[in-house]
Amino acid sequence: MKANPNINIIEEEIVEIPSGFTILATGPLTTSALTEKIKEFTGEDMLYFYDAIAPIIEFDSINMDIAYFKSRYDKGEADYINCPMNQEQYDLWYNELIKAETAKIKDFELKVFEGCMPFEEMAKRGYQTLLYGPMKPVGLEKEGERRPYAVVQLRQDNLIKTMYNIVGFQTHLTFSEQKRLIRMIPGLENANIIRYGIMHRNTFVNAPSTINSFYQTKKRKDLFIAGQISGVEGYVESIASGLVAGVNMFKLIKGNELVSFPVETAIGSQAYYIANTSAKDFQPMNTNFGIFPELNFKHKKNQRKELYVKRALEKLEEFITGGSID
Numbered sequence: 001m002k003a004n005p006n007i008n009i010i011e012e013e014i015v016e017i018p019s020g021f022t023i024l025a026t027g028p029l030t031t032s033a034l035t036e037k038i039k040e041f042t043g044e045d046m047l048y049f050y051d052a053i054a055p056i057i058e059f060d061s062i063n064m065d066i067a068y069f070k071s072r073y074d075k076g077e078a079d080y081i082n083c084p085m086n087q088e089q090y091d092l093w094y095n096e097l098i099k100a101e102t103a104k105i106k107d108f109e110l111k112v113f114e115g116c117m118p119f120e121e122m123a124k125r126g127y128q129t130l131l132y133g134p135m136k137p138v139g140l141e142k143e144g145e146r147r148p149y150a151v152v153q154l155r156q157d158n159l160i161k162t163m164y165n166i167v168g169f170q171t172h173l174t175f176s177e178q179k180r181l182i183r184m185i186p187g188l189e190n191a192n193i194i195r196y197g198i199m200h201r202n203t204f205v206n207a208p209s210t211i212n213s214f215y216q217t218k219k220r221k222d223l224f225i226a227g228q229i230s231g232v233e234g235y236v237e238s239i240a241s242g243l244v245a246g247v248n249m250f251k252l253i254k255g256n257e258l259v260s261f262p263v264e265t266a267i268g269s270q271a272y273y274i275a276n277t278s279a280k281d282f283q284p285m286n287t288n289f290g291i292f293p294e295l296n297f298k299h300k301k302n303q304r305k306e307l308y309v310k311r312a313l314e315k316l317e318e319f320i321t322g323g324s325i326d
């Protein structure tokens, strides 16, 4: 970038949202002065929080011969998946959990421990703590069967039920320890972890109320927001959002019509998702097959992802050769 004569790099803190054509991409650790200005601009109270998130598991990788659907005392819809443990399994798992390795703690993360305790910390408080907390088994026994000693519950995470998060399992364990401990849970032996639990400060706008699927703000046509602060989650997702914002900023400057990447592609489904999902309790999202539009023809379940990929590549090819991003 430094070698490119068209790019002018100014290394200083921006404390106001600049006027004129601007793409804001200051990331999850956006400095506080600018965060305040963005808050004023969007009119939203909350722009960041210290984030401790629970892992998300792909539904197809859950062993439903062991796990089962049931809500506590059968209240409401049975949207929860339950992984039962007997005492022996719990003991073994608990003993591994309390000595599992956690990621290094940074100062700002200490705040999280007060409001949003990671499950491994809860476990360290005592053998019973999880059994009376997120792993409480009462009301979760299978019809006509004995109550399990402990239950790990998973809650539906997306509308089309392809992703489930582990209830109460916000965590600070290293990724390898998360994988090892999750796979010790009966029913999750082959769990595919779509998103690991992590803890970090995360600054992001409420995407569905603030930006459209071009990453352009609704309030100011010449202001775009891209990267993690736009409400996407992850390295690749941040880069993808920057591509869409960049292409469209160029179009805007040239006076051309803005373009949406096809919603069947990873880039397009992500842009569509963050601009159109519910603004209430909005949370950043990784790109994943769960936010792709479903296939509208009959297919075998185990071919679904391959078909998504094929369709995405075809749509992208059409999009590029059709001149949409020239």
Ligand SMILES: Cc1cc2nc3c(=O)[nH]c(=O)nc-3n(C[C@H](O)[C@H](O)[C@H](O)COP(=O)(O)OP(=O)(O)OC[C@H]3O[C@@H](n4cnc5c(N)ncnc54)[C@H](O)[C@@H]3O)c2cc1C
Pocket (backbone or CB within 6 Å): 012, 013, 014, 015, 025, 026, 027, 028, 029, 030, 031, 034, 200, 201, 226, 227, 228, 229, 233, 234, 235, 236, 238
């Ligand atoms: C601790 C942590 C770990 C993460 N780990 C992962 C991971 O393993 N995998 C993954 O996919 N994602 C991870 N993420 C999430 C996210 O994908 C990355 O943060 C990613 O770097 C976001 O890209 P970005 O371009 O939006 O922001 P950044 O890469 O953060 O770039 C923003 C830049 O803007 C600068 N900046 C901030 N405020 C101002 C200001 N006021 N004026 C001028 N410059 C400013 C910052 O210093 C930074 O250089 C992590 C996030 C955090 C905080």
